[in-house]
Every structure is written in C-alpha cells, then in structure tokens.
Amino acid sequence: MLIYFFSWKKAKEIEQKTQELQHQKEAFLSSHELVTSLSHDLRTPLTSLIGYLEISLNEKLCPSEKLPDYQRAVLQKAIQIKDFSDTLFEYFWVMNPQRELQTEKVYGNELVFQMAEEPLGDLEADRVTVERKMSDITCQLMLNTALIHRVFDNIFSNLRKYADFSEQVTAVYDMQDGFLMLSFANKKRKAISSGCRHKISLKSCQVIVQKHHGRLIIEQDEQNFKIAIYLPHL
Numbered sequence: 001m002l003i004y005f006f007s008w009k010k011a012k013e014i015e016q017k018t019q020e021l022q023h024q025k026e027a028f029l030s031s032h033e034l035v036t037s038l039s040h041d042l043r044t045p046l047t048s049l050i051g052y053l054e055i056s057l058n059e060k061l062c063p064s065e066k067l068p069d070y071q072r073a074v075l076q077k078a079i080q081i082k083d084f085s086d087t088l089f090e091y092f093w094v095m096n097p098q099r100e101l102q103t104e105k106v107y108g109n110e111l112v113f114q115m116a117e118e119p120l121g122d123l124e125a126d127r128v129t130v131e132r133k134m135s136d137i138t139c140q141l142m143l144n145t146a147l148i149h150r151v152f153d154n155i156f157s158n159l160r161k162y163a164d165f166s167e168q169v170t171a172v173y174d175m176q177d178g179f180l181m182l183s184f185a186n187k188k189r190k191a192i193s194s195g196c197r198h199k200i201s202l203k204s205c206q207v208i209v210q211k212h213h214g215r216l217i218i219e220q221d222e223q224n225f226k227i228a229i230y231l232p233h234l
Helices: 002-056 064-095 108-125 145-162 195-211
Strands: 104-107 130-134 140-143 169-176 179-187 215-220 224-232
Touching: 002 064, 064 195, 104 108, 108 130, 108 140, 108 145, 108 169, 108 179, 140 145, 140 224, 145 179, 145 195, 145 224, 195 215, 195 224
Parallel strands: 130 169
Antiparallel strands: 104 140, 169 179, 179 224, 215 224
C-alpha cells in the first residue's frame, strides 16, 4: 500500500512537471511569434524614418520650404515606433507570472458605466449609433481596476481605429452563470489591416482577464468583429 502511494505521488509530480514544461514551451513559442511579427512590422516605419532623415539632411533633395513636411513625417513614424514598443512592453508586463494581482471590490454597475458607457458616450457624441442590450447589473467583483481599465482602453482604441462607423456598434451587458458579461460588436472598416500591434494588444487583454479568472472571447470574420468579456462576480 505504501509503495502504491509513493508511486502515485511520483506519477502526480511527473504529470505536474510535464504540464509546467508544456505551459512554458507554449508561452515561449507565443512570445517568440509575437516578437518576430513585431520586428517585421517595425521595419516599415524604421525604413521610412531613416529615408526621411537622409532626405532632410540633403539640401539638394530637400529644399528649406519642404523641411517641415519631412519633419512632420519623421515625427509621425517615431510616434508609430513608440506605439509598437509600448504595446510590446505592456504584453510582457502582464505576462510576468511573478506579478501579483492586487484587487479591490467593485460594483458591477459602476464598472459598466466607467469602463463601457463613458467611451460609448464619446462615440455617440461623434454621431456613432450605439445599440444597447442591458440587464440589471447588481453584482460585485474583485478586480485590479487599473488592469481592467487597460483592457477597455485597448478595446475602444481598436474600435475607433478599425470599426465602420456608418454601421451601428452593439453593446450587451448581462449577468450569466456567475459572470458579468460585456460584449461589443461592430462592422469592420474596409481595406484596413489591423496589424501586429492589434494582435498583441488583444493577447494582453486576454492575459489580464485570465488573471482575474475570467474569459475574453473574440469572434470575427472578414466583415464583423465581436469581443466578449466574462468577469466572475461575488
């Protein structure tokens, strides 16, 4: 009996170690893929920036009256590169397994108002049609509000960049099976490529929600995009 117990214990230890190694491998491959993709996407603005600088330093190619145009172009590319680097930093920041999650109690209706209704109101002020489907949100949640705020900032930043605002945006708030669910759906703008930054920001959002024991589900095709967040409530 004792031999059986130790054999079972050893088997469980091996299984746990194997799972840990598999998770580490998956994390490494995912990070490697993202860094490779981001490095590729960085080449375009970097090449353009170097080209603009070389031209601006050549008096024959860049007369003085054209210099402000090239300066503005250089600034635009530099901001784009900073945007990429900030996104990458954010991804590895939230991916750090050693970072403890500090949480506080939050009322669900306050979360909906601050994180979703305020930015949706800004869209409506810009004459975007928003359709809402709402239930009575009476729950409480334990959240790191700064991280959750970052999730919604990413969602609405991407919405402004890639949504077709000639079509309505649909927001749904509901309480389902122990979770507060918030979803946002929109039509995609035509001929717009979301690029690597968009993918990294969504992966960061997924990691943040997972750290809260929730789920972030993305459904999309060539025309439609929908993102749904499930956060466990008390």
